[in-house]
Amino acid sequence: MAKKHYSENEIKQLKQNPNIVDVKKNQITYLPEFKVRAVKDNLEGKAPTLIFLENGFDLDILGKDIPRKRLYTWREIYDKSGELGLLTNYRGRKESSKNSKELSIEEQLKKAEAKIKFLEMENGIFKKARRDGKDGDEKETKLTPGERYQLIHETIQRNNLKRVCTYLCELAGVCRSGYYAWLDAKELRDSREKEDELYTELISYIFHQKNQKTGVLQIKMIMENDYCICMNHKKIRRLMRKYNLVTKVRRANPYKKMIKATQEHRTLPNLLNRQFDQEEPNKVLLTDITYLYYENGQKAYLSCVKDGCTKEIIAHYLSTNLEMSIVYKTLEHLALNSGIIQPNTILHSDQGVHYTNPEFQKKAKELKLTQSMSRKGNCWDNAPMESFFGHFKDEVEYKHCKNFNELKQVVDSYIDEYNNRRYQWGLKKMTPVQYRNHLLAA
Structure with a gap:
């Protein structure tokens, strides 16, 4: 009351x-x-x-x-x-x-000593946090209650202090009952720490197996599908942060505009408006070309066709030059895959000189493909294709290839792995081939 x-x-x-x-x-x-x-x-x-x-x-x-x-x-x-x-x-x-409340001189000295030792250790923690932080990061460092309890415990143990627990708890801004509850939970914390270490060994193995370029969601899907371990992605992220497993990611590069087409080249309207996934395999095909540098600054060019629904790379061709043959060969490989091209299939690309070329447009019509093009200088209109090239350059060590044949083997191997063994979060945690078979069976 x-x-x-x-x-x-x-x-x-x-x-x-x-x-x-x-x-x-x-x-x-x-x-x-x-x-x-x-x-x-x-x-x-x-x-x-x-x-x-x-x-x-x-x-x-x-x-x-x-x-x-x-x-x-x-x-x-x-x-x-x-x-x-x-x-x-x-x-x-x-x-x-x-x-x-009136303390003796001895008790006052004891409290003063405890306060000095506590502040020294606290200052040491903040200095370490500043060293570990990024340059110019002025964000205030705050200790969690668990870190404060640990600080109190270490201060008492290292300096052999007695009868200062209550005073240190007041100094740290925590309650004494919480500190003793923290001490009683030591066995539980130790068991969780051992469990975290065991899971981290597997996460670290997957992480380094993929050249430190695997993200949290990829690791979650690999653990579920390959090791039958279901773990929340937030816990995986916590463990990776705890053990400093930082995924290498590419930096965003400015979009490079393609060469302006000549007057005889004709651009076509954007039929997709970024509706890449129309829930039907082979209905939307995306294509583009990227460059690959390998040994001694040599350059190769990779042309790919990707299914907008299943994310599968249906056709690809690697060339040492940017002549029109690179896109013609890609169309030939596409035509060899029976059942891919249907009467309503859309082939979407950017406004590159290869795709505005009259000869290419003629060949596309012969294959009964309806062409669609991104808006000028807008990479987002062909985002899934750009995304694939980004993942490829993140995950493949193609720069160490000594010759063109070795580079070709690396490209073929990765695309095979991408289609058949790389799980994707947006495909119900399936690979592109599994997802295509799933849709066709449904």
């Missing part, structure tokens, strides 16, 4: 009673002699309410439960300390409690 709060008018009326020393909004200090007299009357059998009424208290103002509560407290003090306890105790606190 909440304490009763007295109004200014009620406080004035209560102060008129000679048995009251002082009145505040939620506190009354009674005359010690009245407390002794009330306890003796109560011991003789008189009811608390009657005692207060006989001594001039208005129970409507004071509170009807107050007499019973006050007599209960006063009798406890009387049983322990007698009349002297009531005469020298105004709020149930012992007379010596005031004096107990």
Whole structure:
């Protein structure tokens, strides 16, 4: 039950009673002699309410439960300390409690020493956090409750301090009960730490097997499909952050505009408007060309066709030059895949010189492909194709290839792995080939 709060008018009326020393909004200090007299009357059998009424208290103002509560407290003090306890105790606190706050010189020195040791260790933690942080990061470093408990424990253990636990808890801004609960949970923390280490070994193995270029969602899918371990992606992210497993990601490069087409080259309208996935395999095909540098700065060019629905690379061709033959060969490989090209299949590309070429457009029509083009200089209009090239350059060590044949083997191997063994979050955690078979079976 909440304490009763007295109004200014009620406080004035209560102060008129000679048995009251002082009145505040939620506190009354009674005359010690009245407390002794009330306890003796109560011991003789008189009811608390009657005692207060006989001594001039208005129970409507004071509170009807107050007499019973006050007599209960006063009798406890009387049983322990007698009349002297009531005469020298105004709020149930012992007379010596005031004096107990006055510390001896030895105790003051002990607290000062504990404070110095604690602040030294705390400062050491903040310095380490600044060294580990990024340059120019001015974000304030804050300790979690667990880190504060650890700091208190290490301060006490390393410096062999005694009877300073309460003081250090106040200094750290945590409660003493929380600190002792933290100490009691040591076995549980140790078991969780061992479990984290075991899971991290597997995560680290997958992470380094993919040349440190595998993200959280990829690791989650690999663990589920290849190791039958179902783990929340947030826990994987926490463990990777805890053990400093940072995925290497590519930096965004400015989109390079293709060479302006000659007047005889004709651009075509954008039929997709970024609706790449139309929930039907082979309905939307995306194509583009990227460059690959390998040994001694040699350059090769990779042309690919990707299914917008299943994300599968249907056709690809690697060339040492950017002549028109690179896109013609890609179309030939596409035509060899029976059942891919259908009457309503759309072939989407950017406005590159290869795709605006009349000869290419003629060949596309012969294959009954409907051409669509991105807006000028807008890479987002062909985002899935750009995304594939980005993943390829992140995950494949093609720069170490010594010759063109070796590069071709690396490209063919990766595309085979991408289609058949690389799980994708957006494909219901399936590979592109599995997802295509799933859609066709449905």
